Amino acid sequence: MTEQAGKIPQATAAVMEPRAADGMDAAAMASAAAEASGLLRLLANPNRLMILCFLLEGERSVGQMEEMLGIRQPTLSQQIAILREARLIGQSRRQAKVVFYQLRDPKVVPVIRALYGVFCTGTVPAAPTPGAAQGLSVAGTDSVFGSLAASPAASSGSILSNSAPTDCGFMAIVDDT
Secondary structure, eight states: OOGGGGSOOHHHHHHHSOBOTTSOBHHHHHHHHHHHHHHHHHHTSHHHHHHHHHHTTSOEEHHHHHHHHOOOHHHHHHHHHHHHHTTSEEEEEEETTEEEEEEOOTTHHHHHHHHHIIIIIOOOOOOOOTTGGGTOOOTTOSSOOOOGGGSHHHHTTOTTTTSOGGGSTTTSOOOOO
């Protein structure tokens, strides 16, 4: 038996080990998907989503969050505890009895900004069109999406612009039908 007989040809090995277009193997993709789905579960609560969006502007006190978001203190405290446990937010400082929180996980920032852009400003962040590399077309994705940088809120340097966060589509559900 020759030395080559026990080796798998490179083309066959590539078929046996599935990879995403960016070279990520299936195990790494599964791990990333599990992490992403965990984040999405946390974002599935409207109150937690509003808190995270409000904290994009910087640290906020519990009183500021209660006033601006219209979430009653017991509910707010419960949702803050969940976000703290998940390490998405953390206490930044305390002034006497006033506690301030800020975002802690940098991974959440682009996700919240993208959601804000899509649901609050109507701007979709720039992203590659699915299947573009293979010449495929997906309905409704004929062109590259607009950038959040083109939105008025982004150009003012403020994700919330001059409007209250409750004006946002995912912060106050509005039926447009």
